[in-house]
Amino acid sequence: MDTMEVHIAEVPVEKKTVVRSLAPRLVPRLKEKAIELLLQLAAFTSVAITLGIVGVLAYESFHFFQQVSVVDFLTDRQWTPLFADAHYGILSLVSGTLVTTAVALLVAIPMGSLIAIYLSEYASRSVRECVKPVLELLSAVPTVVYGYFALLFVTPTLQKIWPDLPGFNMLSAGLVIGFMIVPYVSSVSEDAMRAVPVYLREGAFALGATRMQTALRVVFPSALSGITAAYVLGVSRAIGETMVVAIAAGMQPTLTLNPLEPAATMTAYIVQVSLGDLPHGSVGYQTIFATGLMLLLITLLFNIAGHALKKRYRQVY
Amino acid sequence: MRLKSGIAKYIKSTALQRRIMRRKGLDRFFAFEGLFVMGVALLVLFALVGQLTADGGGRLSWQFLTSFPSRFPAQAGILTAWIGTILVMLVTALAAIPLGIGAAIYLEEYSGKSWLTDVIEINIANLAGVPSIVYGLMALGLLVYELHLGQSFLTAGLTLGMLILPMVIIATREAIRSVPPAVREAAYALGATKWQTVRDHVLPYSMGGILTGMILALSRAVGETAPLITVGALSFIAFLPHPPWQGEFPFVSFEWLFDPFTVMPIQMFNWVSRPQEEFHVNAAAAGLILLAMSLAMNAVAIVIRARFRKRIHW
Incomplete structure (x- = not known):
């Protein structure tokens, strides 16, 4: 020392x-x-x-x-802000968005969930590693390319089944958006299902359940919180999708819930106005911001609802 | 005793065997269904690529790549569009990548747990869910009319930069998080400062993940159309932007930043929305090139991810 x-x-x-x-x-x-x-x-x-x-x-x-009064905005049944007889009823645009989103979800949720279950519960490691990147390419395709596909492939194909289907319609736009968001739904749900501990599956197998019973009655409910997040992600994508509807669904605001008809969505309307030449500061110019605000609020609403569901189904192992 | 024999009888009975067979059959059917749905999804991808190739494959030529847009479908080309895409991506990358990596480093390495960090984190998660066209509206109101940047390459690049910023931050954070704390502790033990640790250890080791995230984010930006229409892309530009170089000192020029812009997806959208079928052919050809661009970027990202995953074992 x-x-x-x-x-x-x-x-x-x-x-x-x-x-x-x-x-x-x-x-x-x-x-x-x-x-x-x-x-x-x-x-x-x-x-x-x-x-x-x-x-x-x-x-x-x-x-x-x-x-424009808020009441008119929310209750008027027509959306014609650029006409001499101007009406500002956002419902005509909201209906278009809801219909295309609903069609998209009818495709994406069953398909995405089934693919997720298959990849997580049935597929071998090598198959999964192979298929996942290819599936994810579906969401890498630029949306404008999907628009082309909807207008010039899906619609003509559907017209062979229903000859009186109009050239612009919400059905084919919705279908294509559905395929586009399948990877979002499937990959997030799959991650959620794979996070379910193996011993839960082993318990089910030990009781004699088949893989399908295990997947549907044990794994799926346990992973429901994460799966809800996947669905919410899909919903947000579908609501905000722009180019597919702008190209394939037509740009005519119509208050209708029939997917076989052409109609404009909120996003398509914003595109339509942006393509034209409206002076900065006019009411027509301001409509796209009001529409954008509505779009943001609806997206937010779904996200909050999703978050609440996610919390409700959360399970801790 | 009676119970036991009853169970034994039941196990051997054909009723039970039948029920087991039915369940197994159902299981196989379910597996087949999963496989089938997967096949449908892949089939759609192939149909899309096939349709584009069939429609536009014949239109691809040197002339198509080196011509300006035109009223005559056969003479039109995508010269201004692909140059525009490259320039816009340049601005986007320069804006989003340094900011995104910086934000991610701050959130992972510097900030402790505080309400401010929570606010930033919730904010980033929410931003990722905002529809892309809303970014376009924001850029129109803020960049074009408040900051007077005009309907230019600069505005377009910054708009897409803001759009992909959350993706960049999320990807970088994930990559940084995968570096084990032991690496940092070892650096500190040797007397490195926080920034030295980050610069010399954390960032290099997470480079694979960061790079993958950047490329995926940019590939998203390449195909993005809606926000650029909102900020005012032109679809008919028959001249090139100012070159980014010049003869005299300092040899680089930034005049092009303020030129009117167009990009590949805008050009394609313009051609799709025309009624003439000849323009649809052009749209398909432009779509093929656009598709090739974004798929190539995705492929590169997958390869990088696989290579770095193989090289680093913690």
Whole structure:
């Protein structure tokens, strides 16, 4: 012990370096702080984007609702903002969105769930590793290409079955959106099902259940929380989908729930107005922000509902 | 005793055997059904590619790649569109990647648990679910009319950058999280500062995941159409943007940032929505190239992921 202290005391440079090393240490420390600050700023840009979205939509919609009453907006049955006899009934656009979304979900939820069950409970590892990336390509195809496919392949094919199906219709747009969101539904549900512990399956097998019974009565209910998240993701995608409906469903706002008819969705209307040349600040220009706000609110509503369901079905192992 | 013999009798009975057979049959049918549905999904993918190839394959030519858009379908090409796509992607990547990686590093390495971090996290999760066209509306109101950036490459790139930012952040965070804490502790033990640890250890080891995430995010941006229509893409541009280089010092020019823009999906949308069938052929050809672009990016991402997964074993 004694010799150690002596040894340290004998180091000759102590006093000089204390003075000198303060400055060189200050610079790195400042640099560390600056970097942290920069990274923090980067993290805050995402909040800024949200504020920007809400701010712009609220600001322009506020001006819109100074000229159009909210009651008319929510109850009028016609949407003709660009005509001389202007009506601002958003229901005509909401109905289009709901119909295409419903058709899409009728395709995507059963297909996505069945694929997820197959991949998680039946398929071997090699099959799964092979099929998953290929399936995910379905969601990598640009939406405008899907629009082309819906208009020039699906609609003509359907017309062979129903000859009086119009060239623009919500059915083929919805069907194609459905195929587009299958990978979202299947891959998130599959992850949820694979997270179910093996001993639950083993328990079911031990009681003599087949794979199908295990999958449907044990694994699926246990993974319901994650599966709900997958469905909500699919719903959000379908509601916000734009190009497929803009190309294949027509752009005529119609208050109808019949998928065989052409109709405009909220997103298609925004595209239609953006393609034209409306002066900045006019009511017509403001309608797209009011429509966008409505779209955002509906998406939010589904997400909140999904979150509540997700919480309700959460299981802890 | 009677119970036992009853059970034995039941096990041997044909009724039970039949029920077992039926359940097994149902099980096999269910498996077949899963396989069938998967086949249908893949068939749709093949039908899509097949239809595009059949319609537009013959239209692909050097002339198609090097011509401006035209009123005459046979003379029209996608020169301005593919150059536009590359330039917009450049701006998008430069905007979203540094910001996204920075945000992810902050959230994973620097920030502790606080309500502020929670707000940022919830916010990012929600942003990922916002419809893409809403980003376009925001960019129209904010970038075009408030900041006066015009309907330009800069606006388009920033719009898509904001759109993919949540994807970049989420992918980077996942990649960073997969680096075990022991690596960081070892670096600290040797006297490294936080930033040195991140720069020299955490980032290099998570590069595979980060790269995969970036490419997937950009491939999403390549096909994105709706927000760019909202900010005002032109579909008929018969001139090239200013070149990004110039003869005199400093040799790079940023004039192109403020030129009017178009991109591949916009050009394709324009051709699809025309009634003439000749333009549909052009649309199919443009779609094939667009499809090839995004599928190639996805393939690269898959390969990178597989390679890095093989190389690193913690």
